[in-house]
Amino acid sequence: EVQLVESGGGLVQPGGSLRLSCAASGFTFSSYWMSWVRQAPGKGLEWVANIKQDGSEKYYVDSVKGRFTISRDNAKNSLYLQMNSLRAEDTAVYYCARDRWVRGADNYYYYYGMDVWGQGTTVTVSS
Amino acid sequence: SYELTQPPSVSVSPGQTARITCSADALPKQYAYWYQQKPGQAPVLVIYKDSERPSGIPERFSGSSSGTTVTLTISGVQAEDEADYYCQSADSSGTYVFGTGTKVTVL
Secondary structure, three states: OOEEEEEOOEEEOOOOOEEEEEEEEOOOHHHOEEEEEEEOOOOOEEEEEEEOOOOOOEEEOHHHOOOEEEEEEHHHOEEEEEEOOOOHHHOEEEEEEEEEEEEOOOOOEEEEEEEEEOOOEEEEEOO | OOOEEOOOEEEEOOOOOEEEEEEEOOOOOOOOEEEEEOOOOOOEEEEEOOOEOOOOOOOOEEEEEEOOEEEEEEOOOOHHHOEEEEEEEEOOOOOEEEOOOEEEEEO
């Protein structure tokens, strides 16, 4: 069964740090881009960051640049999100998701969306 | 930054058709993707590349595109379709953005 399981969430004080993990199983993890998406209480989805298969490319939403770092360990089938200098507005459920890219007949790669999601882990930033 | 605007809510009677729009504020338009999220659950991809449906998604879900607006259509709405729906796209810098979200209420 294809599965993503997040862990590492919890209560942290403003200015603190937290490291989220996402364990992948049931598919070849090293073949996929991966993303982190968050959802603040009662709010919509916000894409946070993504990382290429080999970790050579990483992208972030402006609000977390310089504070969050996405990484992966393909040998452990795991995705990570290191969150530093946390703020109250970072309070959210954090989901990891698999990004699906498919090579077309023209040999270009086309994005097919986030086709597998974890159940999420809750991060609360509060004093 | 790229923004995707959706109506906050759509109400529809069972068996009727629900249409949810997602408007981009800038060109060039990228493909759009749609996700369904029920309370307390993770999102589920229901449409990719504007109009393609993943395996396992009912045929009543369809997508279309015109200019910088994409539309998710749910034909013959069922009670189980009551959920929040989000569009998603990408900007030219390789980052992604989600729409503001639409709550679909089945009357």
